[in-house]
Amino acid sequence: MGKLMIVGIGPGNYENMTIRADRALAACDVIVGYHVYVDLVKDQYPGKEFLTTPMTKETQRCQMALDAAREGKTVAMVCSGDSGIYGMAALIYELRGDSNQPEIDVIPGLTAACSGGALLGAPLTHDFAVISLSDRLTSWEKIETRLDCAAKADLSMVLYNPASHGRPDHLRRACQILLRTLPEDRLCGVAQNIGREGENYRLMTLKELKDTKADMFSTVFIGNEMTKQIGQQMVTPRGYRDV
């Protein structure tokens, strides 16, 4: 019986991968994943067997990884960012069910809240919520409630999947919900292509964010009431200066 490692590769560049993730990918026989993520690591780990599926085929992809491990191979399923946070670890545990074979090893990686936050400065020094704007697997009503509650609780926010071809207006709709509670000048930031070619970020107000185009490779940060711009950075103080 082989082994299935679920590997969070972080934002995409080699340097932002953990040493554990690097060792797992170097040691495995097979790398399985969404083709965009497999392409990010392919050149670094030559001589592996690569198995890919398109974006919406998550169950098929995870089953493929479990099957390869059951055939005796050491398999690495790569996830962008973390292996658990919006990643494949849960689905793999579900598909394996009550069996304890094959052995599963969940290897964490930098989620965009960490890697994007570092790019923008320090927007998440204090309590925050991570919310995906994709309604493929969640009702929009639930997303709306979560945005509304996070705004009322003065939580900073990180919005994952702010837009895609199929839902170009989700970021605008989210901003409209937030603007019921938050002021128009609330500091926000958009990080794009973190750790990949074309990496960039912009800071702006919540009002400006409402009219900003985002894509599948964008991560959006909403400040809390303390968040401010220092130089080119988005910074949420925690209050250490006052003690």
Added chain:
Amino acid sequence: MGKLMIVGIGPGNYENMTIRADRALAACDVIVGYHVYVDLVKDQYPGKEFLTTPMTKETQRCQMALDAAREGKTVAMVCSGDSGIYGMAALIYELRGDSNQPEIDVIPGLTAACSGGALLGAPLTHDFAVISLSDRLTSWEKIETRLDCAAKADLSMVLYNPASHGRPDHLRRACQILLRTLPEDRLCGVAQNIGREGENYRLMTLKELKDTKADMFSTVFIGNEMTKQIGQQMVTPRGYRDV
């Protein structure tokens, strides 16, 4: 003029550090930090100058790091977990102010939401809130509002700093707040000493969590309404199986 790198070292073990963090610590002249975190990396990077301060001296510690960089040294300020999330990056930007010297490089690391989540299984597959139970720099009233809102929004939660010597009952008080909204049998987990000696975790109900002792090295996970136990793991499905 030197340079100040703020390095998230992850949970504490070498393997869970990113390649970028490892390279930064290998390249620097001086490692600055809270003494417990400096002790975690000391043996791995011999021959460095080490500067430490006690726990509540954050401003002094960051000023020390800025001063060393201004003297021309390459300085690494180590933070447990991420460099931004409850880390020192914001305070360093605040203390540097409008100057752009010394150069600052924020290097992200695995926060306990990622590393603890991987240990427990996959508790954070979906939207979640990260909330610290320390009221040293935040009013308890604000913490209470955040817990209450997160529960009402069906967000999974990660509770940082669930207890310390000075506030042994904060986890119990937090559970009492959550129990106004969430059922007693809501699945929860406590991870301890992640990536360090004595690493362990326990799964339990929210009712049991209320009477559980936690310490400064514990991270608490509260499931959402979909979270379930599969084998020994805490798993929050995202819904891929249904599409």
